[in-house]
């Protein structure tokens with residue numbers, strides 16, 4: 005039997021001890037003595053969240069296919085165990101072999117959202133790894149970050165030895181090979197970092213100097229090591245079919261957030277919504293073949309025993325073979341003990357038909373994401389959904405038996421007016437009216453229920469809104485109050501519900517999203533004063549953060565409420581995401597002028613990623 | 629067809645709670661390709677029921693569940709199939725066909741065997757006389773505990789529900805206790821009572837409690853005749 009890192013005394017005194025014991029179905033067991041490289045793959049949040057993440061499962065599978073590498077998993081201990089580990093000086097350990105993380109060659113941390121940044125410091129701290137790259141020696145693992153937040157890694161730059169910019173599947177092999185070589189030749193840690201810096205997509209923050217102007221904006225960012233390139237090019241998978249995919253994903257004992265087989269049908273999005281970072285940085289759209297997906301569906305259900313299968317992508321309705329794959333899943337698995345859970349699809353005859361097959365319409369709800377309350381503002385954000393689409397889709401759904409609708413919006417979008425805000429209430433009202441107009445009294449089962457939810461808008465790097473000013477907390481709450489007031493004025497107000505997001509945490513997210521290296525001191529200070537699990541509203545403490553800004557002399561407003569000039573150098577400008585700055589500027593201008601840009605399939609708008617030679621940019625062309 | 633499965637739970641998986649063990653076995657059935665029956669409706673679930681939940685931290689050599697299948701291979705074949713997809717620590721010990729009229733395991737349970745031992749790593753935290761003292765304690769004719777129910781507190785004497793106490797090894801106290809829906813006595817309750825009498829703090833982690841077997845009672849009103857649950861099934865042989 006495996007030996008556990010934690011004693012029975014501890015395991016019987018923490019919540020969900022199963023988070024820490026490993027031994028799950030499909031977890032990979034190797035002899036650590038028989039590999040050259042030990043890689044600790046970390047998701048800096050609690051086990052149930054981290055285990056649900058597809059990207060980690062892909063890399064875990066890919067690394068472990070190599071005989072010379074053993075990749076194990078690491079998650080943030082929950083607050084109860086965190087405290088015990090600190091008191092008793094128990095070092096953080098990996099799930100599989102239960103061995104200290106510090107003994108590994110690499111610690112890879114995936115960065116999925118900004119609010120996990122203090123958890124990164126928790127991981128390093130509990131592992132007894134110095135928080136700052138420059139204090140580490142060969143006794144410490146190489147700490148490498150990857151994932152969406154690396155499109156602006158600067159606020160956490162000092163804590164990492166390396167960042168990997170782009171899709172993880174591509175150049176890790178080369179990195180691992182260079183590591184082996186460096187170790188074999190007895191090179192120094194610095195020499196290894198230099199060798200790594202030469203690999204496309206690898207960014208070594210210590211090799212760059214940032215100079216600031218008097219107004220606080222960046223004057224220049226320059227490499228200070230001859231091995232470091234001035235620009236880091238994002239890496240991406242050219243052809244999704246044949247790309248690594250975990251056929252035997254790990255199946256947790258306890259219920260994870262995603263307790264199902266997930267098929268990634270495509271990467272990227274053709275839509276070009278101007279607020280959406282994923283829609284930009286995962287360009288171009290690359291699809292997996294339907295045949296490959298069918299094969300994976302069989303294999304993964306068999307290997308996991310999951311009772312549910314679902315599809316994943318940014319906009320599943322745009323997948324070319326959607327009908328084929330959905331019909332396949334229903335014919336093959338529905339009613340045979342496997343639930344087919346559909347991603348949010350564009351509401352039309354096809355999706356309503358398949359939804360009525362796999363869900364109980366009386367219990368499920370219909371989802372639309374208009375994002376903005378008026379057509380004018382939807383044009384600004386380039387969201388191609390019209391009021392007509394929503395109302396006719398709702399009518400059709402109501403006829404099919406649904407009577408619950410969810411609408412998702414953002415507040416605080418650039419150029420937003422009171423009319424746009426009130427439009428959220430008005431659109432919700434219209435949906436309710438459609439119900440009473442389409443469904444005759446005798447066929448209604450209860451009232452219609454329309455729930456509108458708003459999140460607050462955070463401008464993100466590599467989107468056309470990267471120049472935009474963000475609202476203050478007061479402005480956000482004021483806008484939510486306007487929507488709320490209007491909701492109450494509606495005739496059908498009893499059928500309408502309105503929820504809004506927290507404003508404090510949004511403002512902080514805004515600082516971390518577009519922050520520079522000076523923000524790292526604030527993160528460290530906040531962590532030292534107890535900030536942890538900031539993504540969890542019950543743990544988030546805004547006061548700690550506000551004090552940290554004060555102590556470090558960093559003004560959060562500089563990063564949020566300031567509108568940036570078109571010529572300002574951004575902290576993330578050293579990254580070549582493939583999307584050209586000219587395109588983003590053009591889109592920012594189009595936004596302000598309320599001009600809609602067609603999607604990639606309707607017309608290419610020359611965003612710049614065609615240079616990668618793959619995906620939607622070449623659809624219909626003979627690719628040689 | 630109704631099938632009764634007996635399995636063991638050993639090692640680190642003792643920290644997996646009952647609900648998660650149930651979810652775990654649903655996935656095992658799919659991985660192993662057991663032709664299990666499903667209920668009707670939008671989210672069909674497997675026809676599967678467990679005899680008795682096991683508390684987190686306990687190990688067991690005698691867990692039971694009943695399932696219904698449409699078709700099945702021989703016992704030996706099915707045990708192999710299932711164990712091939714089981715994780716370390718969970719092992720199917722028997723797979724037997726029940727009569728269609730058989731009562732389910734949960735309603736049958738009347739008694740359970742347990743062994744209580746001190747874990748090696750915590751032996752310094754307790755007197756070496758513990759097994760003997762605990763054995764003597766369990767032999768008492770009056771073992772009173774206070775039960776808090778919705779109606780308030782009341783004192784219960786556990787002694788009549790302890791059917792057997794012995795020390796098969798010098799370090800082991802064996803207990804046969806009333807179990808199931810009528811009176812369910814847990815070894816932890818006896819340990820709590822033991823330490824409260826001695827006025828010493830009870831540290832549950834010091835002890836490894838292991839469940840050994842679950843029984844039905846064929847003579848509940850009279851002398852008690854305990855029959856292991858697996859005896860109600862027949863091995864399925866190749867033919």
Ligand code: SF4
Nearest residue numbers: 288604608609611621
């Ligand atoms: S180059 Fe054109 S087709 Fe390709 S992703 Fe950009 S806009 Fe779309």
